Amino acid sequence: MPEPESIMRRIRDHESGKRRPDDEYAELYCRVYGLSEQVLFGGDDTDELGDEIDAIELARRAAASDVGGETLERLEMAVDDLAAAYPNTRPAELLYRVKRHLTYVARLLDGRKTLAEHRRLLVAGGWLSLLGATCHIDLRQYPAATARLRTAAQLAHHAEHPEIAAWCVETEAWKVLTDGDYQTAVTLSQGAQxxxxxxxxxxxxxxxxxxxxxxxxGASAETRxxxxxxxxxxxxxxxxxRPEHHYRYxxxxxxxxxxxxxAWVGDPAAVDCARQVLERLESxxxxxxxxxxxxxxxxDxxxxxxxxxExxxxxxxxxxxxxxxLLVPSNYWRVAEVVTQVEARGVSAGRDLREAYQELCPAPARREISG
Structure with missing residues (x-):
C-alpha cells in the first residue's frame, strides 16, 4: 500500500481536477457521490465545464494580463450561473463544478493584479466557497462545510463584503437547524441579520x-x-x-x-400555503x-x-x-419526521413509507424523530 501522505496527495489531485483517478478509484468516487463515471470524470458535463474554464483562460491570455477585466467578468458570470444552477442540480455534481472554478480562482490569485482585481477575485472565491459549503451541508459533509464556510468568511473579511459574511453566518444557522440545534440556529440567524x-x-x-x-x-409569537x-x-x-439564483431573494x-x-409551528393554514407553493415550483x-x-x-x-x-x-x-x-441528505431528517408521525397514527401507508425511507437513507445517515 502507498504511504498515507501519498494517498492524501492523490485524493487532493483528484478532487481539484488536476488528475483523473485510476479505474478502481473512479469507481469508489462514483459510489460515494452517487453519480456516473461519465458525469464525474469525462462525460459531456465535465467536458463542457473544462471548455468553459479553457475559454476564460484563453480570453485572459489574449488580453496579455494575469487577470484583466474581461477574465473577471466571465468568472463572475460563471459564479452566477453556478448559484442559479443550485435548485436544479444534484449537490455532488454542483460541488465538483464549484471546486474546479475555485482551483482557477486560486491560480489567478497567485498572478499579478491590481488591488481592484484582487478584491474581485476574493469576492468570486467567497461566493464559490459559500456555495461549496452549501453543497457539503446538503450532503451532510459537515467538517468540509465548516472549512469552506471559514474560508468564505475569511475572503469576505479581506474583501470587506458584508453580504457574503452575513450569508456565511446564515448558512451556519441552516446547518445547525438541520442537525436539531434550534436555539443556536436562532442565535446565528439573529447574528447574520x-x-x-x-x-x-x-x-x-x-x-x-x-x-x-x-x-x-414551538415559540408561536416569535415565529409569527x-x-x-x-x-x-x-x-x-x-x-x-434570475429568481432561481440561490443568493438573490x-x-x-x-x-x-x-x-x-x-407546518412546523402546527398552523392548519400551512396546507393551502404549501399547496400553492408546490404548484408554483412545478410551473x-x-x-x-x-x-x-x-x-x-x-x-412541507x-x-x-x-x-x-389528512x-x-x-x-x-x-x-x-x-x-x-431529488431529496438530498440534508432533507432526510424531515422525511423521518413525517414517516414517524404517519406510523404513530396508524395510517395504512406507514409500513410502505418506512421501507421507502430505509431504501432512500442509508442506516448510518438516518435520524429518527420521535412522534
Whole structure:
C-alpha cells in the first residue's frame, strides 16, 4: 500500500481536477457521490465545464494580463450561473463544478493584479466557497462545510463584503437547524441579520431562517413576528432577473419558507400555503420548474396535512417526495419526521413509507424523530 501522505496527495489531485483517478478509484468516487463515471470524470458535463474554464483562460491570455477585466467578468458570470444552477442540480455534481472554478480562482490569485482585481477575485472565491459549503451541508459533509464556510468568511473579511459574511453566518444557522440545534440556529440567524446590509438578500433570508428556528422551538409569537418581518420586506420587491439564483431573494421564496414555518409551528393554514407553493415550483412561471425545491415542498405539505388530520394524503405526498429521487441528505431528517408521525397514527401507508425511507437513507445517515 502507498504511504498515507501519498494517498492524501492523490485524493487532493483528484478532487481539484488536476488528475483523473485510476479505474478502481473512479469507481469508489462514483459510489460515494452517487453519480456516473461519465458525469464525474469525462462525460459531456465535465467536458463542457473544462471548455468553459479553457475559454476564460484563453480570453485572459489574449488580453496579455494575469487577470484583466474581461477574465473577471466571465468568472463572475460563471459564479452566477453556478448559484442559479443550485435548485436544479444534484449537490455532488454542483460541488465538483464549484471546486474546479475555485482551483482557477486560486491560480489567478497567485498572478499579478491590481488591488481592484484582487478584491474581485476574493469576492468570486467567497461566493464559490459559500456555495461549496452549501453543497457539503446538503450532503451532510459537515467538517468540509465548516472549512469552506471559514474560508468564505475569511475572503469576505479581506474583501470587506458584508453580504457574503452575513450569508456565511446564515448558512451556519441552516446547518445547525438541520442537525436539531434550534436555539443556536436562532442565535446565528439573529447574528447574520446584525451584520447583513439591510438592502441585501442575506438579511431577508436570515430573518426567514430565524422564523423557522423559532417554529421548531414551538415559540408561536416569535415565529409569527419573524414571518411578519419577512412579509414586510418582500411584499414591495420585484421578481429578480434570475429568481432561481440561490443568493438573490425571490419574493416567491418567502411563501415556501412561510409554508415550512407554519407546518412546523402546527398552523392548519400551512396546507393551502404549501399547496400553492408546490404548484408554483412545478410551473413554468418565474424562472421555470425547480424540482429540488418542489421535493422539499412536498415534505412541507405532508407535514401540514398531518396537522390537519389528512393522514392518508399526507402519506401519499411523502411517498411522492421520496420517489422522485431529488431529496438530498440534508432533507432526510424531515422525511423521518413525517414517516414517524404517519406510523404513530396508524395510517395504512406507514409500513410502505418506512421501507421507502430505509431504501432512500442509508442506516448510518438516518435520524429518527420521535412522534
Amino acid at each position: 446584525a451584520i447583513a446590509p439591510r438592502t441585501g438578500s442575506a438579511y431577508i433570508q436570515a430573518t426567514a431562517q430565524e422564523g423557522r428556528a423559532w417554529a421548531r422551538l 413576528d419573524a414571518l411578519a418581518r419577512v412579509h414586510k420586506m418582500v411584499s414591495p420587491m420585484p421578481v429578480p432577473d 425571490d419574493p416567491a421564496k418567502s411563501d415556501a419558507y412561510t409554508a415550512t414555518t407554519l 413554468s412561471d418565474d424562472g421555470g420548474p425547480r424540482p429540488r425545491r418542489a421535493a422539499s415542498a412536498r415534505l 405539505l405532508a407535514l401540514a396535512l398531518l396537522v390537519a388530520e 393522514l392518508e394524503e399526507a402519506g401519499h405526498i411523502a411517498m411522492e417526495a421520496m420517489a422522485n429521487g
